[in-house]
Amino acid sequence: MASIQYILKRLLLMIPTFFLVMIIIFLLVRFLPGDPAIAIAGDRASDADLEAIRERLGLNQPMLVQFWLFVTNTLQGDLGRSILLRAPVIDVIFDRLPTTIFLTLYAVTLSLLIAGPLAFVAALNRNKWPDAVIRTVFQVGLSMPVFYIGLILLTFLAAQLRWFPVGGYGDTFVERLHHMFLPSVTVALYTSAIIMRNLRSAIIEVLDAEYVQFARAKGLPDRLVLGRHVLRNALISTVTLLGLSIGNLMSGTLVTETVFAVPGVGRLMLEAIFARDYPLIQGLTLTFAVLVSVVFLLTDLFQSTLDPRMRLT
């Protein structure tokens, strides 16, 4: 297990990253052509609204003071108001975030369930026909754009066969599993292809490792050789890769949420961009930065939990 000190240290190391993200978000609005107050309040804001915003953000004061105000506001959870949704940005994000997290975890779980066993089958039958079939199918999955797969699934399984709802995300957990199945599969097709490819070659490499030969020489049953000695070692690199590709995963989520009308932060980002809702764009950018950092931290913790050599203090 990783120590508390280690986690704290990692959290401290995140501070510079966030500082940088804050600077970028801050400058984004400041360097827009025209009046930043109008960008933040929207075109139709009244003069009184504009004045209030100038006051709150200190737009009449020097840049450094403005930045200080921005940082302290953000740290207090004040991310401004969304022009589009006429509500505090922080509320909007917290409202939508669970849906996206649900979708992502659902997709990752599905990917592992699909890709894990198949990677094993492919690796154990290296260069024989099951391997060839599995690799070809995933290669096709990898070369098709996410939205295209989503549209096909939507057309056939939801619109025509009516097995799945066309949109929305349900209220209970089971309903959610049903509603979010197609979006998750859409994301999972891409991630499982990545997992498959990586896990297959990791398993092949580990299968040849001396410690696996030694495990066989000890007379362990196959189940233990594969589960305890092979899988653990192979999973480390795959989960690390999965963690590091969280950025790709999120852009896939963004497209998928839009295609399936899933009310998550991905679709919200697109809406915010089209509406030029700068406070919301700022808030979402920050949210994505937090998500990526958290996933990186979790990946690290996972790694150090599995691999004693990685245990840092």
Added chain:
Amino acid sequence: MSDTQPILEVENLCTTFTRGGVALPAVRDVSFNVGKGEVLGLVGESGSGKSVTLRSILGLSRRYGDVTGSVKWMGQDIAQMPERKLRHIRGRDIAMIFQEPMTSLNPLLTVGMQLTETLKAHTDLNRAARRDRAIEMLDHVGIPAAASRLEEYPHQFSGGMRQRVMIAIALAANPKLLLADEPTTALDVTIQAQILDLILSLADELSMGVILVTHDLGVVAQTCNKAAVMYAGRIVEQGDVRQVLRAPRHPYTVGLMRSVPQNVPPRSQLYTVPGTPPSLEALPQGCAFAPRCQSRTDSCMATRPPLESIAQGRSVACFNPVTDAQGAAA
């Protein structure tokens, strides 16, 4: 011991790998026996097929290549035995110590786990008893503070200590035959002797058979009952250890003996067999040793000399075996 029924009988063992479409005959027609409590020394240059021979006995090579011939364990042929059944022999009856201690232990599992899982696979001992046995084994192989080291991982052990852990694992289930693949090569000299003593005293205590792979003929002379010399995948000479080492018949064995420092006058230059072993992809048609052999004749190049018995339990694969007088002079 040679009059007792052997526990292991290897006959015409052949292991062939394929690399880039080319066949690699790593082990060819290897035959030998090991009796109860008997120690067989397997010597030969790097790449001569010693490790592959051991791995093939345990059925570990068939995933990577084609294995033929018979491996009889207590009279039963295990060469083609399915993994499901073979696993009950591996680790329990026949155990193996791998050549490379740094890579043969799983880096993600505690030493205790890697020790006890063998016991779990082969004995009825409960959790506490397995733990006790694990501590006893670590203690036995000379790992200080054994109890406190069970929860540690391989990277917390030195190379010599890892080798000892591997020996402890191999011996945990009281095997009747130990395949020891250069158990001391990776270690420094003082530890080498300790580890060898350890293996041999345990072999003695448990009257366990041992196949000891080594480069060191001195070790063979001190510890083995029988010796087999491998060259390019074949046994070229085997027999009682004193006969093989005192009166070697095969020119290659003679060369090996000459390269042992004790056998040359002080301050003379160390002898090595000139030339290098042939590549397995392109073995000569006749005797594989011919390109390096001083006794070579024309027939050596054309046909391969068969391994023929020259006395009780003693055989040589050479058309022009060295005579006693020549061998002694060399």
